[in-house]
Amino acid sequence: MxxxxxxxxxxxxxxxxxxxxxxxxxxxxxxxxxxxxxxxxxxxxxxxxxxxxxxxxxxxxxxxxxxxxWKPETDEQRVIEVIRSGIWSRAAVVTEFEKEWAAALGAKRSLAVVNGTNALVVALNQLNIRTGDEVLVPPYTFIATISAVLSNGAMPIFVDIDPDTYQIDPDKLEAKITPRTKAILPVHILGQPADMDRIMAIAQKHNLVVIEDACQAHLAEYDHKKVGAIGHAGCFSFQNSKNLAIGEGGAIVSNDDAFMDRCFSYQNYGYPYGTMVGAISAGSTMQGTKVRLTEYQAAIGLSLLKRxxxxxxxxxxxxxxxxxxxxxxxxxxxxxxxxxxxxxxxxxxxxxxxxxxxxxxxxxxxxxxxxxxxxxxxxxYTVLNDQLFLKDAFESKAYQNSYPKEQLNFEKYVAENKCPENEQLxxxxxxxxxxxxxxxxxxxxxxxxxxxxxxxxxxxxxxxxxx
The missing domain is CATH 3.90.1150.10 (Aspartate Aminotransferase, domain 1)
Incomplete structure (x- = not known):
C-alpha cells in the first residue's frame, strides 16, 4: 500500500x-x-x-x-585568498567546506571528492560492493548512478518507478532481491526525495546497505531529515548545473566514522587515515585512487553555500x-x-x-x-536500462570471469530489467x-x-x- x-x-x-x-x-x-x-x-x-x-x-x-x-562583492574574497596563498591542493579550506556541508545536512562527517560520480564510486567501494554483487537501482536517473555500480564490478538491477513521484518504487523492490543483492541505491531524482522509510525498512529486513544518490537533492528533506543523511551513506554533486555549483565536485556524507575513514584513505591512494592505522611513510594500507578536491573549489563552495x-x-x-x-x-x-x-x-x-x-x-x-x-x-531522460554501455561492461573480462554466462546475456538482461512505468515517463x-x-x-x-x-x-x- x-x-x-x-x-x-x-x-x-x-x-x-x-x-x-x-x-x-x-x-x-x-x-x-x-x-x-x-x-x-x-x-x-x-x-x-x-x-x-x-x-x-x-x-x-x-x-x-x-x-x-556569482556576486563578486560577497563571493570572491575566499577564492582570491586561496589563489594568492599558493596552497591549492587539498588542505584546510577543503576540510572547512566538509565540516560546513556535514553541518548543513545534519550529518556527522563529509568527504569532498572531484565529482558526484566518484562520490558514488568511492562510497560503493568502501561499503564492500564488489564483483559478483547486485545493486538495486532506479531506471530514471543520470548515467553516473549506473556507471558507479559498474566501476566496482557489481551488477545493476533495475527496479521500476512510482509513476507519480518518479522515484524507485518500494512496492517493486523485494521481488528483485536475490542472494547476490547487497545494496539499494535510491536516487532522489530531480531533487525530490524517495520514500526513505520503506526503503530503509526493506534494507534492514534483508540486511542490505543503502547508498543515497542525492546528487540533485541538496537540502531536500524526508520527514524533516536531510536526504543523503538517512541511509548508510549519501552522495552529492556540485557540478555546474547543480543547486550548489562549484563547476565540478562531489561529497560523501555519513554518520559512520570507520566508513568515512576508509573513504578518505581510498580517495587518497589508500594512505592510512584515522582508524585506518599506520603512517603514510610506511605506504598504503589498501588499494586506492586519487579523487581529492582542490582548495579553490572548496572556497567557491563555501561562498555559495551561504545562499x-x-x-x-x-x-x-x-x-x-x-x-x-x-x-x-x-x-x-x-x-x-x-x-x-x-x-x-x-x-x-x-x-x-x-x-x-x-x-x-x-x-x-x-x-x-x-x-x-x-x-x-x-x-x-531516455530509457537507460537497455543502453550499450551495459553490454560493453558485460563483455569485459572482469564480468565474463565473475558472473554466470546466462546472467551476462544482454538480450535476456534487458528483458528482465524492463521498467514499463519508466518507459512511459x-x-x-x-x-x-x-x-x-x-x-x-x-x-x-x-x-x-x-x-x-x-x-x-x-x-x-x-x-x-x-x-
Whole structure:
C-alpha cells in the first residue's frame, strides 16, 4: 500500500538543456498572468494570443536568471585568498567546506571528492560492493548512478518507478532481491526525495546497505531529515548545473566514522587515515585512487553555500505556485511528493505531458512551441536500462570471469530489467531547470501562460508542423 501523496510541496540531453537555459541572463519581466485572457504584453495586429511558433509575440521576451549566480562583492574574497596563498591542493579550506556541508545536512562527517560520480564510486567501494554483487537501482536517473555500480564490478538491477513521484518504487523492490543483492541505491531524482522509510525498512529486513544518490537533492528533506543523511551513506554533486555549483565536485556524507575513514584513505591512494592505522611513510594500507578536491573549489563552495538555504526556499515556493497554475490545464500532470517529504530541492521542475489532451500534438512539438514562447524546457531522460554501455561492461573480462554466462546475456538482461512505468515517463516528461524557479512569481505566470496558450491552439500548431 503506497503512502503517497501530498497535494503539494515540488545522456547528456539534460546538460545541454541546463546549459542553454542557464546562459540566459536576468532581465526585465514583461509578462502577464494565466488568469488574464490575454497576457498583458501581447499586442499588435494578428499577434493577440497567437502562439509564437505560429508568428505571434512570445509570452516571455525577458531573459531568465543566469546560473550559477556569482556576486563578486560577497563571493570572491575566499577564492582570491586561496589563489594568492599558493596552497591549492587539498588542505584546510577543503576540510572547512566538509565540516560546513556535514553541518548543513545534519550529518556527522563529509568527504569532498572531484565529482558526484566518484562520490558514488568511492562510497560503493568502501561499503564492500564488489564483483559478483547486485545493486538495486532506479531506471530514471543520470548515467553516473549506473556507471558507479559498474566501476566496482557489481551488477545493476533495475527496479521500476512510482509513476507519480518518479522515484524507485518500494512496492517493486523485494521481488528483485536475490542472494547476490547487497545494496539499494535510491536516487532522489530531480531533487525530490524517495520514500526513505520503506526503503530503509526493506534494507534492514534483508540486511542490505543503502547508498543515497542525492546528487540533485541538496537540502531536500524526508520527514524533516536531510536526504543523503538517512541511509548508510549519501552522495552529492556540485557540478555546474547543480543547486550548489562549484563547476565540478562531489561529497560523501555519513554518520559512520570507520566508513568515512576508509573513504578518505581510498580517495587518497589508500594512505592510512584515522582508524585506518599506520603512517603514510610506511605506504598504503589498501588499494586506492586519487579523487581529492582542490582548495579553490572548496572556497567557491563555501561562498555559495551561504545562499543555498534561502534559494531552496524560493524554489519550493515558486514550484508550489507554478504547480497550482498548471494543475488544471488538461493534459498536464504535475509531480507529486510523498506525504513525508517536508522539503524538495527542485533541481528540476517536472510534469507529465499527455499528447491526446493537446489534440495529438507530439511532445517534441510541444517542447518546440514552449521554447518559441521563451520558455526553456527539456524532455528529460531516455530509457537507460537497455543502453550499450551495459553490454560493453558485460563483455569485459572482469564480468565474463565473475558472473554466470546466462546472467551476462544482454538480450535476456534487458528483458528482465524492463521498467514499463519508466518507459512511459520517458515519453511524457517535461522539465524546467532550477534557475527558472529563482525569479518572481510573475516568471511562473509566464510559464503557465505559455502552456495554456499552446493548449488553446494545439490543433493549429499540429497542422502547421505537418506542412
Amino acid at each position: 503506497k503512502t503517497h501523496h501530498s497535494p503539494e510541496g515540488a545522456s547528456n540531453p539534460r546538460r545541454s538543456f541546463l546549459k542553454s537555459s542557464g546562459m540566459l541572463t536576468a532581465g526585465l519581466f514583461l509578462g502577464g498572468s494565466l488568469r488574464a485572457s490575454v497576457p498583458f504584453h501581447l499586442s499588435g495586429p494578428g499577434n493577440i494570443n497567437t502562439p509564437a511558433i505560429l508568428g505571434g509575440q512570445p509570452v516571455r521576451p525577458a531573459q531568465w536568471i543566469k546560473w550559477p549566480i 543555498l538555504d534561502g534559494e531552496t526556499t524560493i524554489r519550493n515556493n515558486n514550484a508550489a505556485y507554478l504547480k497550482s497554475l498548471i494543475n488544471g490545464i488538461p493534459g498536464i500532470r504535475p509531480y507529486k511528493l510523498y506525504d513525508k517529504v517536508t522539503r524538495s530541492a527542485f533541481h528540476l521542475f517536472p510534469f507529465r505531458y499527455n499528447q491526446a489532451a493537446f489534440k495529438g500534438l507530439p511532445r517534441e512539438e510541444f517542447l518546440k512551441a514552449l521554447r518559441a514562447e521563451g520558455i526553456p524546457c527539456s524532455g528529460g 520517458c515519453k511524457e516528461a517535461v522539465w524546467f531547470t532550477q534557475n527558472m524557479l529563482l525569479g518572481p512569481k510573475t516568471d511562473m505566470d509566464d510559464i503557465a501562460s505559455a502552456i495554456s496558450r499552446i493548449h488553446q491552439h494545439a490543433e493549429k500548431i499540429k497542422l502547421a508542423e505537418k506542412k
